[in-house]
Amino acid sequence: MVVLEAIDRVNRELNTTTVIITHNAVISDMAHRVIFLADGRIAEVSENKQRLGAEHLKW
Numbered sequence: 726m727v728v729l730e731a732i733d734r735v736n737r738e739l740n741t742t743t744v745i746i747t748h749n750a751v752i753s754d755m756a757h758r759v760i761f762l763a764d765g766r767i768a769e770v771s772e773n774k775q776r777l778g779a780e781h782l783k784w
Contacts, residue, residue, distance in 0.1 A: 729755065729779035751782050 732743050733755060745752060753759045754777040761769040 726779055726782075729782070733779055751784060754782055755779055 729752065732745070735741060736743055745756075754773065756773060757776065759771050759773070760767055761771075
C-alpha cells in the first residue's frame, strides 16, 4: 500500500506518468486509464471517471 501511495503522490506532485503492469485488477481502480492486453495486443482501453486513492482500494 505504501508503494502505491508514493506512486500516486509523485504523479500528482510532479505531473508524471507511471505504467504499472499487473494481474491485480484492484490496482486499476486508482488509474486514469486502464489498457487490457490479450495475446500481446491491446484488447480494450477504459478510463476511470472516479479514481480511488490507494488507501481506498479493497483487497
